[in-house]
């Protein structure tokens with residue numbers, strides 16, 4: 001019967017229309033959701049990844065990744081992960097190095113290596129903690145060079161050999177302590193916890 005044909009095909013049409021609308025809605029939703037998640041996971045991944053690197057002491061930027069602005073403490077180009085990979089820590093004769101260390105040479109090396117930019121002219125601390133009279137031994141300072149915690153740049157044996165580090169270390173021992181420690185909880189005075197940063 002033709003009178004029943006119209007509502008029947010109309011009904012079918014409606015079913016198709018509803019299905020199509022449903023598919024459109026799903027696809028649209030997925031696109032929007034996907035975009036959202038992508039944006040979010042991009043943010044989360046970079047913050048988490050940076051925080052992870054931060055914790056491990058290696059602040060570095062993977063190829064194509066942007067530096068997390070919240071962790072930009074100093075005005076310098078972020079290190080690539082390749083340049084920040086941990087270096088082996090040399091076996092040293094702590095006693096021999098100590099005996100032969102030259103504080104006056106250490107003073108020159110300190111400036112030549114740019115340490116004062118972060119630690120101040122007399123190790124009083126700026127972005128880096130107070131290191132005047134550091135409680136670390138030469139091996140401890142050497143470790144901070146090869147596998148630095150925080151934003152301190154990594155230095156190879158070629159950059160700063162253990163003898164130079166011993167010289168710098170011995171000079172640090174001759175420095176006066178600042179009236180106010182930039183970071184009273186830092187490791188420079190032999191505290192257990194990892195140094196924090198001056199908030200000035």
Ligand code: HEC
Pocket residue numbers: 074110113114115116117118119127128129131134135136140141144149150151152153160168186187188189190194195196
């Ligand atoms: C870009 C800034 C920067 C430069 C340059 C820099 N440091 Fe550091 N240094 C830091 C920061 C930040 C820390 C704290 C790391 C942490 O404990 O999280 C640190 C930590 C240290 C420590 C360990 C302190 C402790 O007891 O926890 C020593 C020792 C040290 N630096 C020596 C040096 C020497 C020597 C030089 C020069 C070759 C140098 N640093 C160059 C930023 C810097």
